[in-house]
Amino acid sequence: MAEPRVVERFRKRTVWFHWIHTASFLVLLVTGAILFLPGLGGPAAGGLTRSIHRIAVIFFVGIPIVYFIFSPRMSLRFIKETLTWTRDDFRWITKAPDYYFGGDESKMFPQGHVNTGQKMWEFIVLFTGVLFAVSGFLMWFLKDTLSPGVFQWMVVVHDFAFVLAFLMLLVHIYTGSLHPRMTESLRSMWDGKISKHYARSHYGKWYDEISKESS
């Protein structure tokens, strides 16, 4: 029997989770941006986009909760992976500029299931997700009880999370799909699989682990 040439990087449910979350975030992004950047305000008139924003947020907040209920261990592993930082991560940062500017691949330290840059993105997603959810909840449901000062700063917190998440999303989209070195990342987010070659060269430590487990 021929050995499969691909390895599973993401489970099916994770792929679904990623794209539903992405879709809901993009809807929130667009319907929110038109309230943030006044030049785009036209479509917000009448308030329909504000209702769409509220519908999208049900998915944005709901999907992680559903995922957690069905896969608590994987969810916790994800959070642990995001928050665990070792010396290798700091080494990665020193090597990253050369690596991303097309330097010799072999000079990069072997990475685990995600590399440090991806870890930072995961952290931004968790961090801004909490900021979005808390400030948004307060502005939506406690509008009448909050003091004007608190409301004003909740708007600012929401804006801050937006700027941070939007900028980092640009980086995520670029490095995940367009960067000349990341040839299989987008595909892996589609069918969950990457080639063994890609796994070995991009996530060496992780590849060694799963190879040991299967043998």
Next chain:
Amino acid sequence: MEISRKDFLKGAAGATGLLLLSPPAAAMAENSQTNEGKAMLIDVTKCVSCWWCYAACKDYNKLPETANPELEQPPALSSDVWTTLHPVKKGDQWISRKKACNHCTNAACVEVCPTGALSYNHMGFVQYDKEKCSGCGYCAEFCPFDVPQMENNSLTGVAIMNKCTFCHDRVTNGEPPACAAACTTGAITYGERTDLMTQSEARVADLRQSNIEASVYGLNEGGGLHVMYVLDDAPEVYDLPADPEVPAASTVRDIFKWVGSGLAIVALAGFGLNYLAARYRMRKGEK
């Protein structure tokens, strides 16, 4: 199943471009902000609390009737009440300050309005276009005078703002606002703001001979209000903040807009350079 990398990227780039095409409004909106133009001067020492301004406002603006107003329980501003009185009992006498939008020269509501529904009219007042209102309520939360009022559905978030319009159509036709036209005691004077400033200072100089507390409010507050007040007491007594300012949060938001837009452009340019450099070096490395 595979999606084409190219198609995905085209879509993503297009969406990003759309978002970036919008520099903060301050730079593009045609700004007719002025500390001159038309204004009203409210003299609390001449007000007899007859509520005619209140009634005239309701009548002219076709706002639903409410119960007869009482000094003990004055109606609060609401989407149906665009002007009211803030009565203060002094001895056995009531002194009232007419309360409505002050039409600031530097208006927090205009600064935070995301859709341009609120804007500066070249005649000096703060106008609003209900059609453009998204109901976000930022104006209500940022106004230092607590003037804009929201009709709110807290579940759907659908809301529409209401406030004094300075009787936009009357004023642009050369008539005074309905409240000023209705006032019979001279407590509301309508005219050129510069004239009213001189008038108010003369009046206060007069009052000061017997009352050291007398002052004008609105000469410089809020960049210069288009509804100014002759007061016989401290502003706070009449529910006017001593130092009304555009809240700091509004300025921070503006900074975020500029910094965020700037960084996004830098990032996109950086990706382009990075792509070319990385591809070049990787190809060279293969050879």
